Amino acid sequence: MMKRPSLFSLVLAMPLLVWQLAFFLFPLLFLIAISFWTVKMFQMQPDLSFANWQRILTRGVFWDAYLRTMILATSAAVLTSAIAFPASYAISFKLSERAKRWMIFVLIIPFFTSYLVRVYSWQVFLTDAGIINAALGHIGLGPYPMLNNTFGTLVGMVTLCLPLVILLQTFSLNFVNRDLIEAAHNLRCGRLRTVASVVVPSAKVGLVIAALFAFILSFGDFVSPLYLGGGNPPTLSIMITDITKSGQQWPRAAVVAIMMIATLMTVAFAAITYAYKERGK
Amino acid sequence: MDASTTPPAIVKFDNVVKKFGDFVAVEKADFEIGQGEFMAIMGSSGCGKTTTLRMLAGLEDPTSGDIYLDGERVNGRATWDRDTPMVWQSLALFPFLTVQENVEFSLKMRGVGKAERAKRARKWLEKMQITEFADRGINQLSGGQRQRVALARALVTEPKILLLDEPLSALDAHLKVRMQAVLSNLQKDLGITFVYVTHSMSEAFAMADRVVIMSRGRIEQIGTPEEIYRAPYNRFVAEFLGSANIFDGVVGAATPGGHMVAYDGGEVDLPASELLDAKTGDKVTFMVGAENVDLAPTDAGQDGLAATVVGEEFLGATATVFLETDDGQELKVQKSHAELKAVKCHAGARLIAHWAPSACHVLPGEKG
Amino acid sequence: MGNENKLINGWLMLHIALCLIFIFAPIAGSFVFSLNSDRFPSLPLGEFSLDWYRAIWNDPLVWSGFGNTVIVGLIVAVIATILGFGGAYTDYRYNFFGKSFYLALALLPPTIPVVIMGLAMLAFLSRIQLSGSTISVVIAHGVMCSPFAMAIIRLRLSQMDPDLEAAAWNLGGNEWATLRHVIIPFTRPAIFAALFITMAVSFDEFAVAWFVSGLNETLPVKILGFLQGQVSPRINAIGSLAFLSSMTLIVLAQLLLRNPNEGSK
Numbered sequence: 001m002m003k004r005p006s007l008f009s010l011v012l013a014m015p016l017l018v019w020q021l022a023f024f025l026f027p028l029l030f031l032i033a034i035s036f037w038t039v040k041m042f043q044m045q046p047d048l049s050f051a052n053w054q055r056i057l058t059r060g061v062f063w064d065a066y067l068r069t070m071i072l073a074t075s076a077a078v079l080t081s082a083i084a085f086p087a088s089y090a091i092s093f094k095l096s097e098r099a100k101r102w103m104i105f106v107l108i109i110p111f112f113t114s115y116l117v118r119v120y121s122w123q124v125f126l127t128d129a130g131i132i133n134a135a136l137g138h139i140g141l142g143p144y145p146m147l148n149n150t151f152g153t154l155v156g157m158v159t160l161c162l163p164l165v166i167l168l169q170t171f172s173l174n175f176v177n178r179d180l181i182e183a184a185h186n187l188r189c190g191r192l193r194t195v196a197s198v199v200v201p202s203a204k205v206g207l208v209i210a211a212l213f214a215f216i217l218s219f220g221d222f223v224s225p226l227y228l229g230g231g232n233p234p235t236l237s238i239m240i241t242d243i244t245k246s247g248q249q250w251p252r253a254a255v256v257a258i259m260m261i262a263t264l265m266t267v268a269f270a271a272i273t274y275a276y277k278e279r280g281k
Numbered sequence: 282m283d284a285s286t287t288p289p290a291i292v293k294f295d296n297v298v299k300k301f302g303d304f305v306a307v308e309k310a311d312f313e314i315g316q317g318e319f320m321a322i323m324g325s326s327g328c329g330k331t332t333t334l335r336m337l338a339g340l341e342d343p344t345s346g347d348i349y350l351d352g353e354r355v356n357g358r359a360t361w362d363r364d365t366p367m368v369w370q371s372l373a374l375f376p377f378l379t380v381q382e383n384v385e386f387s388l389k390m391r392g393v394g395k396a397e398r399a400k401r402a403r404k405w406l407e408k409m410q411i412t413e414f415a416d417r418g419i420n421q422l423s424g425g426q427r428q429r430v431a432l433a434r435a436l437v438t439e440p441k442i443l444l445l446d447e448p449l450s451a452l453d454a455h456l457k458v459r460m461q462a463v464l465s466n467l468q469k470d471l472g473i474t475f476v477y478v479t480h481s482m483s484e485a486f487a488m489a490d491r492v493v494i495m496s497r498g499r500i501e502q503i504g505t506p507e508e509i510y511r512a513p514y515n516r517f518v519a520e521f522l523g524s525a526n527i528f529d530g531v532v533g534a535a536t537p538g539g540h541m542v543a544y545d546g547g548e549v550d551l552p553a554s555e556l557l558d559a560k561t562g563d564k565v566t567f568m569v570g571a572e573n574v575d576l577a578p579t580d581a582g583q584d585g586l587a588a589t590v591v592g593e594e595f596l597g598a599t600a601t602v603f604l605e606t607d608d609g610q611e612l613k614v615q616k617s618h619a620e621l622k623a624v625k626c627h628a629g630a631r632l633i634a635h636w637a638p639s640a641c642h643v644l645p646g647e648k649g
Numbered sequence: 650m651g652n653e654n655k656l657i658n659g660w661l662m663l664h665i666a667l668c669l670i671f672i673f674a675p676i677a678g679s680f681v682f683s684l685n686s687d688r689f690p691s692l693p694l695g696e697f698s699l700d701w702y703r704a705i706w707n708d709p710l711v712w713s714g715f716g717n718t719v720i721v722g723l724i725v726a727v728i729a730t731i732l733g734f735g736g737a738y739t740d741y742r743y744n745f746f747g748k749s750f751y752l753a754l755a756l757l758p759p760t761i762p763v764v765i766m767g768l769a770m771l772a773f774l775s776r777i778q779l780s781g782s783t784i785s786v787v788i789a790h791g792v793m794c795s796p797f798a799m800a801i802i803r804l805r806l807s808q809m810d811p812d813l814e815a816a817a818w819n820l821g822g823n824e825w826a827t828l829r830h831v832i833i834p835f836t837r838p839a840i841f842a843a844l845f846i847t848m849a850v851s852f853d854e855f856a857v858a859w860f861v862s863g864l865n866e867t868l869p870v871k872i873l874g875f876l877q878g879q880v881s882p883r884i885n886a887i888g889s890l891a892f893l894s895s896m897t898l899i900v901l902a903q904l905l906l907r908n909p910n911e912g913s914k
Contacts, residue, residue, distance in 0.1 A: 005745075008824040013739040013751070016732040016795060020754045024792045027773035031765075034772055044772075087668045090661035105903075106669070112895040113676050114853050116873060117888030121675035124682060124690050131678070134692035162672055191657065220762020237764040244860070250772050257765045264762070338819055360815075361823045373816035377834045389830070390821035434820070 028261075035254040042248050056255040062239070066259070069219060069235040072150070076157035076218035080165045081211045083158065088169035089195070092176075104170070110163045119156055119227050126152055126228070148230030156224025161214040168213065172206020173199070208275035215271075216264055236260050290349075291316045291442055291474050292337060297346030299332055306332045308498040310346070316441070319468050319475045321489035323482060328495040330478045331446060337476060338444055339363045351441065361390070366435035367444040370451070372427055374419045374434070381406065381415040384433045391438070405433040425456050432467070442474040449484065461488055482521065486510075494518055501646070515646030516566055525568040526612050527644075532556065532563045542567065545608055546586040555643040566647035571601065571615040573640035576624045577633045585635030588612055590628055602626060604634060676892065683885035690882075701886040711887065718852055718867040721783055725790040726848040732791065733798025733843055738832065740799075741806040742814075756796045766793070767860030774861055785861040790851045797850055798843035805839035806832075838905045845902040849895045 038047045056062050091103050110118075125131045126146035136142040146152055176199055184194040200207065218224075222237035231238055236256055243253040290313035299307040307329040314320045322330040335341045336348060339360030347354050355363060366387065375383050384402040393401070406412045409429040414422060419430065428448065435443055445464075449457045465488050468475045479485050485492045486506040494501045494509065494517075501521075502514040513519040519527055530544035539552040542565060551567065559565055577583040588604035600621060604612040612634055624632060682690045686698035705711045736755045740748075758766070770789045774780040779788070813835070817827040833840070855869030862870055 006824070008828075009739070009743060012735045012828075013743070014735075016736040016739075016755055016799070017751060019732055019791060019795070020758075023770070023773075023788050024758055025754060027769035028761075028765075030773045030776070031769040044776075083668065086661055086664040090658075090665050094658055094661060103665075107672075108899075109896070110672055110676065112849050112853065112899055113892050114855070114869060114888050116855055116869060117679050117884055117891070118675040120884045120888070121679040121682065125674065125678060127689075129689065129691055131690065131692055138692070159672070159675065162668065166668065191654070216760060216762065220764050222764055237762065240764050240768055244768060244771065250768065253768055254772065257768050260762065260765060340815055340819070359823065360818045361821050361826075365819070367816070367819050369812045369816055371810055371812050373810055373812040375813065375817075375831065375835075377837075386817070386822075386830075387820035390817075390826055438821070 031254045031257055034251050035258055037251045039248055039251060044248065044250060052251045052255050056252055056259075061234075062256070065234050065236050065239050066263075068233050069237070069260075070263075072153060072157065072225065072235060073215050073219035076154060076161060077211045077215040079154060080158050080161045080214045081169070081207065084162060084165040084169050084210070085207075088166050088173055089199070091166070091170045092173035100170075104167065107163045107167050115160060115223060118159055119223050122152070122155060122159065122228060123147060126155065147228060150229065153225050153229030156228040157218040157221060160221060160224065161217050164217070165210045165214050168210035169203070169207055172203040172210070175206075176202040205275045208271050212268060212271040215267060219264060220260065290314060291351055292476070293347075293349040294333075294337075295347040295349065297333075297336065297343045297348060299329070299336060299341060300344045305498050307336070307343075310500055312493060312500065312503055314474060314476060316474055317472050319465070319477065319488055319490045320493065321477045321479060321485035321491070322493045322495060323479055323485040324495035325480055327497070329498040330480075330493075330495050333495070334367075334444055334446055334476060334478045338365045338367050364438065364440045365442055365444055366438065366440050367446060368431045368435050368448045370447045372431045372448075374427060374430055376419060379416050379418060380411065380422070380430050383419065383430055384437050386434060387438050401437055402433075405437045408436075409433045424452055425460065428452070428460060436471070440473065442476065445475060445477045447479055449479075450481075457484075464488060494521065496521075512642055513568065513644060515644050518646075519568050519644060524571045524613065524615070526571065526574065527566060527568045528610075529564065529566050532559050532561050532565055534561065545610060546606060547584070549641060550638050551641055551643065552638070555641065557643075557645065559643075565643050567641045567643045569636050569640050569642075571613040572599075574612065574614040574634050574636050576602070576614060576616065576621070576626060577635060578624055579631055579633055581633070583633045583635055585633040586610075586612070588632060588634055590626060590630045590632065592628065593626070604632070679885045680889045680892075682882060683889045685882075688882060701882050702890075705883050705886050705890075708883070711883070714867060714870070717783060717786075717862075718869070721786050721790065721858075721867055722848040722851045724787050725794055725851040726844045728787065728791045729794035729847040729851075730798045730802075730840060730843045732795040733800075733847075734802050734836075734840065736795065736799040737803035737806055738828075740803055755799055758793050759796055763854075763857050767857040770857060771860040780861055783862070786858045786867060789857045789861050790854060793854065793857065794847040794850050798847050801843045801846065802836055802839045805836045809835055841905045842902040845898040845905075849898045852891065852895060 034044060035052055036048050036050070037044050038049050038051060039045070091100060095103065123130070127133070128143050128145065128147070130147075132146065133143040136144070146155070180198050180202065181194055184198045185191075189197070220237055222235065222241050225231065225235045226238055226241075234242065236259070240253045240256050240260075243249050243256070292314035294310045294312050297307060297310040298305070310329075310333055322333060324330045332341060336343055337350075339355065339358055339362070342357055347356055349355065350363060350365070375386065378386070381399070381402050384405055385398040388398040388401060403412065403415070406415055409432055411426055411429045411433065414426060414430075419427060422430065431448070449460050452460060461484060464475070464477075468488075477485070477489065486509075489506065491503060491505050492509060493503045496517050502509055502518045504512075509518065510522060513522060513525070516527060519525045528544045528546075530542040530549075533541040533543050533548065535541075536550050539550060539554075539556050540559070540561065541548050542551050542556075544567075551565075555567070556565065577585070579587065586606055588606040588610075590602060591605050592603040594601040594603070596615075599615055599617050602614045602616065602621065604614065606612065614634060624630075626632065681694070683701050684697055684699065685695050686700060687695035736751075740752060745751075766789070770785070770792075771780060774785045774788065779785055814827055814831060817831040818824070822830060853869060855867070855873050858867045859870045859873055
């Protein structure tokens with residue numbers, strides 16, 4: 001309506017903008033800047049040095065952690081998506097409206113519990129003398145090592161991601177045209193084939209986005225790899241927390257963080273491009 | 282276009298144009314509304330009628346041209362600084378306020394004290410006969426009752442002009458007719474100006490003193506309902522009214538009273554009062570009202586247009602007969618059942634359609 | 650839906666049940682362990698005991714952590730709701746050059762890994778001498794919680810009759826008066842929901858708080874400390890209490906968002 005922004009519009013729009021610019025965008029940009037700084041006498045000094053970059057990117061430890069994080073995050077994303085799908089499918093297609101609403105409410109509850117407390121609880125379940133091994137012991141099985149290894153890490157990551165992935169998948173499955181499924185059955189397409197060739201492609205965008213979120217969450221998580229996975233070999237996030245808490249080498253931590261962001265942005269871009277690519281038929 | 286003598290103007294649109302980017306919503310709107318008039322702005326979707334109303338209210342600014350309210354130029358003045366309350370199509374009542382609080386709203390915005398507000402609001406609740414609902418939430422009211430709240434809310438400041446944006450479109454038929462009467466009487470009672478936007482011709486013609494007909498951003502005609510009906514300005518208005526047969530013709534030789542005009546199917550002697558300054562060779566378009574066309578059997582020796590009956594529509598005491606000439610032109614004739622029986626009118630019947638030259642009206646806006 | 654196969658449906662329902670068990674096992678477990686006398690619970694479970702609750706009741710560190718969490722939560726709730734309201738209204742009403750950038754800036758924080766956010770905020774805030782205090786956590790949580798407030802309020806605004814604001818203007822209310830007397834009353838349920846939910850989000854946020862809070866640790870940060878130090882079942886007691894209070898906040902928020910009283914449409 002107005003040509004020049006009115007005082008009113010500025011008062012409403014600016015606070016959020018200023019806050020996010022100052023405390024969100026700027027710190028992230030600052031992070032890029034400090035990756036070129038050096039640490040002298042326990043203090044960060046402005047500089048234009050590639051030393052940090054060199055140091056981090058030439059160390060095998062870094063690339064090991066990078067690979068490990070990629071593998072863990074990808075596995076978590078795939079695993080969570082696979083576990084979630086039958087549940088999301090059932091919720092979207094087989095439950096009544098009322099049951100659906102209840103399920104969604106139930107699935108939101110975990111968001112408001114402490115992830116830390118849940119991980120701690122898993123420790124009790126998974127440890128060698130813990131709940132699960134004790135139960136298995138009663139029927140003569142085990143004990144199986146489920147803690148301080150990749151299994152434990154994945155349990156934790158799935159715990160982190162599963163509710164969100166189920167919700168996102170359910171949401172996108174809700175939009176699949178039910179008539180398409182009936183038509184497929186009509187054309188004598190078996191149930192499983194219908195799911196694979198009709199339902200999944202129709203909900204492709206939502207399913208990919210759900211997996212992407214799982215990937216992002218797992219990629220950055222340090223709690224599960226540390227407290228359920230044993231912390232060794234470290235993930236990138238553990239590297240950051242280690243470097244930060246044990247000294248003032250924030251510039252090096254910044255390098256790791258930037259590599260993480262770059263990776264995430266690339267993966268996100270690729271995933272979204274793939275999701276929205278038109279099916280060539 | 283604007284023929285009648287009007288009281289002093291309370292609204293004046295002076296060459297107002299409104300563009301949204303490249304899209305011209307309103308093209309050169311130029312008219313006046315007199316104090317105490319009930320003015321309807323009518324047209325189909327997208328014709329610019331609502332945009333015009335919104336410019337009057339101050340919700341949009343004209344791209345060029347001037348708008349005057351009560352003699353003052355109000356371009357650029359915000360809607361809250363004008364006294365042009367509007368009754369909205371969706372009513373836009375405040376769901377978090379009671380009926381009385383809704384009505385009091387504009388008084389509150391103007392700083393009127395609590396007791397005074399309540400008093401004035403109550404007066405209008407009584408006038409609109411909804412006093413019993415004063416403390417109810419608006420969701421508890423029926424459609425008609427909500428209408429009255431919207432009216433009371435708009436009128437509580439006793440403005441000189443009230444704007445209405447298709448307020449009856451959401452009501453069902455019988456309620457519509459009742460509310461039309463309520464609005465008409467209200468306007469006459471209060472003596473204030475109503476500017477009423479609608480897509481319904483029957484609404485506009487039933488309630489308004491004068492009507493502005495718009496199409497695609499242009500004003501096609503302004504006049505009283507009778508004027509428009511009797512003498513539509515151009516083809517658009519004539520077709521919009523729907524009750525006329527329209528012919529394109531060429532002006533021929535002069536006659537004692539006017540000129541001969543040749544058209545597809547014959548010639549007719551049209552008077553100068555209709556032809557005005559049209560000369561030989563000019564193209565003119567003229568219309569004949571459906572009720573002015575007579576039908577005769579083919580063997581009665583009557584001159585006219587030969588046509589075949591393709592359909593009939595019953596309208597109570599009369600019927601509308603649709604005919605098609607050999608050239609494919611459609612004709613519409615409205616006669617009583619007795620008259621139609623006399624000429625043995627039935628589907629497939631071949632009849633002669635004829636009319637008196639005095640029944641013809643030349644559309645001034647279509648001169649070639 | 651005629652082509653139903655009861656067996657397949659049965660398996661699908663079982664699968665849902667298994668997923669729910671997986672999701673809620675640690676939550677339920679934590680609650681049970683908090684009432685269990687064993688330090689390292691296993692099967693068979695030990696005796697019922699309120700020891701852990703007593704332990705945290707008597708632990709001043711827990712109380713100071715709780716205090717910090719509450720203070721931070723209250724302040725963040727107000728700030729995030731105000732910021733989020735402004736963002737939601739801006740998105741609702743205005744179109745302008747750079748709007749996508751504005752929205753991205755407003756809504757992206759939840760997608761950035763918390764480790765990275767934590768590091769960035771720590772580096773930045775210490776540079777400007779604002780690190781290691783309650784204010785640092787408030788600033789960081791303000792960034793992370795406003796998107797939630799903005800989404801909630803924006804949703805409510807989209808339920809508003811598009812003519813409602815214009816009607817208020819038309820009746821004599823300028824933009825400020827309309828904001829005060831129409832927009833805010835209409836969005837009030839969403840504003841309260843935003844206050845509760847942002848508080849709940851702040852309550853549970855441990856990672857960034859851990860980075861920036863220094864010695865003024867919030868409760869989740871203390872929990873992290875417990876985790877890192879000797880394993881202590883007090884965590885379960887804290888966790889169960891925190892869960893109960895978060896749930897209370899959520900239920901209150903839900904009730905508010907569904908309030909049919911004042912004709913919420």
